[in-house]
Amino acid sequence: MRLQLQLADAPLDETVVRLALAAALGMFLGLEREWSQKPAGIRTFSLISLLAAVFTLLALETTLGVALLVLGGILVIVQGSVLAVQGLLGGEDAGLSLTTSVSMLVAYGVGVLVAAGFILEGVTVAVLSSLLLVLKRELHEFAWGLSREEMRATTEFAILAFVIYPLLPPEYDVEVAGLLLPLEPQIIWLMVVAVAGIGIVNYAIVSTYGGRGIAVTGFFGGLASSTAVVGTMLDHVSQRPEAASYAVAAILLANAAMATRNLAIAVGFTIGSGSDVLIEAVIPLGAVILLAVGVAAWTADWRESTPIDLESPFSMQNALAFGGVFLVVLVFGSLAEAWFGTLGFYATAVASGFVSSAGATTSAVVLYRGGQLGPTEATIAILLATVSSIVVKAALAGTSSDRDFRVQVVTYSALLLLGGAAASVLLVI
Incomplete structure (x- = not known):
């Protein structure tokens, strides 16, 4: 209810800015996946976050929007699972395939957060997630080196x-x-x-x-x-x-x-x-x-x-x-x-x-x-x-x-x- 009131009082340009920010954060998340030459890259991640933002705005106004938001999340999970299976069949490491799949779901969540008005939270999730992706080698070396x-x-x-x-x-x-x-x-x-x-x-x-x-x-x-x-x-x-x-x-x-x-x-x-x-x-x-x-x-x-x-x-x-x-x-x-x-x-x-x-x-x-x-x-x-x-x-x-x-x-x-x-x-x- 509070989110509905926030968006009802918000000017049109603020909603547009949230949509643009959701797409930008998705692009930011997809940058590392693109650089790592994964099946899902900048465009895919940006579209996932943008789609999540659109469905969230609709969900705050209509019952149909809630159904679309849930359906969108399910589709992201399914698509991520398909990519993971394809990666495994192609001889890719299981951890790498799962990382891309989970990253897509994170991008969807970032779009939801930004559209719902949780701007700082959405940016924080995107930055931390990107940091985890970039520091893959360092984190693995740290974990493997622990006694x-x-x-x-x-x-x-x-x-x-x-x-x-x-x-x-x-x-x-x-x-x-x-x-x-x-x-x-x-x-x-x-x-x-x-x-x-x-x-x-x-x-x-x-x-x-x-x-x-x-x-x-x-x-x-x-x-x-x-x-x-x-x-x-x-x-x-x-x-x-x-x-x-x-x-x-x-x-x-x-x-x-x-x-x-x-x-x-x-x-x-x-x-x-x-x-x-x-x-x-x-x-x-x-x-x-x-x-x-x-x-x-x-x-x-x-x-x-x-x-x-x-x-x-x-x-x-x-x-x-x-x-x-x-x-x-x-x-x-x-x-x-x-x-x-x-x-x-x-x-x-x-x-x-x-x-x-x-x-x-x-x-x-x-x-x-x-x-x-x-x-x-x-x-x-x-x-x-x-x-x-x-x-x-x-x-x-x-x-x-x-x-x-x-x-x-x-x-x-x-x-x-x-x-x-x-x-x-x-x-x-």
């Missing part, structure tokens, strides 16, 4: 991300010490997924670049979730204790990335806002960034690509253990927020830093832009969230069984905090 352990890890990650996560409730209230704490199970589980995901990316990079790859994981993983990087490095050190210096450096680089992100939010979103730029945050956060990068460069030898062989992309047990520790930290952070009373906003910044210092930084900047916070209060909240993030990473690293790793992370984290505090004092003076 049994790597295949198991990939399956476990899929279960974590696509099976368990959607089943968890967004919110769940827990009573602790007489207080009702609102927890977010999906967010907590998302941290487990992040640890596993970063672990898989880290495994691929380190397998290619050795020790240098850990620097990439540390910094860019830190931009996404600096806390999750710790979980990956804990697993890393448990597999290869001799790589502890690189793991420490990765955590430092994750701290640098986290501080860089917070600084970009604090400065970037106050430029041109009508309020003064939060210059106060530049010196302390800049000190943290410089110290973290400097210590990381000093503690690990990045000049050589030290070979580091990992046993598996990630450990399910370690990821779940990290999620459990993260839950405990989150509960204590929520209790601290409830107990601080008048300092509730700062306590909120500290508690938010346990999960994502970016969230606390964004909140402080928004309140500052709206006039609810002064520059000093906003800067303090941002620094508290940053400090909280550094402290929680050091605390999580303290759960490692490797003593040298624990001591180094705690020591260098304290150095970052002292450097940031000294820079803040100099700013005040």
Whole structure:
């Protein structure tokens, strides 16, 4: 019904544009099939998408159109099956024949999506499908090169991300010490997924670049979730204790990335806002960034690509253990927020830093832009969230069984905090 109203209010030229876009996307899908010299190419795919768009427009207006839309889908399936059989009889690989047949059905679906008003969805399906077709060789080589352990890890990650996560409730209230704490199970589980995901990316990079790859994981993983990087490095050190210096450096680089992100939010979103730029945050956060990068460069030898062989992309047990520790930290952070009373906003910044210092930084900047916070209060909240993030990473690293790793992370984290505090004092003076 909603789609009918959308199309009823749409001007004629918009409908024409949708038809043209459907044909263009079909042509785009057929380009790779044409280049691969398959029986169905650019013209066939373009006509399939265009036909699907026409039938969809009719289906939204008449009952006959619905019948034509269903009939068109059946015909595409039949035609695809015929091509698949012909390919098999001609000695073509079964997988290649089936790929062309399924691609034709995808082209039909793209035409339906575009005509029904789901433009972005249709374009996304077309682009992703074309990408899968183009990367055929790379995907096959990747799949064939997987070991049994790597295949198991990939399956476990899929279960974590696509099976368990959607089943968890967004919110769940827990009573602790007489207080009702609102927890977010999906967010907590998302941290487990992040640890596993970063672990898989880290495994691929380190397998290619050795020790240098850990620097990439540390910094860019830190931009996404600096806390999750710790979980990956804990697993890393448990597999290869001799790589502890690189793991420490990765955590430092994750701290640098986290501080860089917070600084970009604090400065970037106050430029041109009508309020003064939060210059106060530049010196302390800049000190943290410089110290973290400097210590990381000093503690690990990045000049050589030290070979580091990992046993598996990630450990399910370690990821779940990290999620459990993260839950405990989150509960204590929520209790601290409830107990601080008048300092509730700062306590909120500290508690938010346990999960994502970016969230606390964004909140402080928004309140500052709206006039609810002064520059000093906003800067303090941002620094508290940053400090909280550094402290929680050091605390999580303290759960490692490797003593040298624990001591180094705690020591260098304290150095970052002292450097940031000294820079803040100099700013005040």
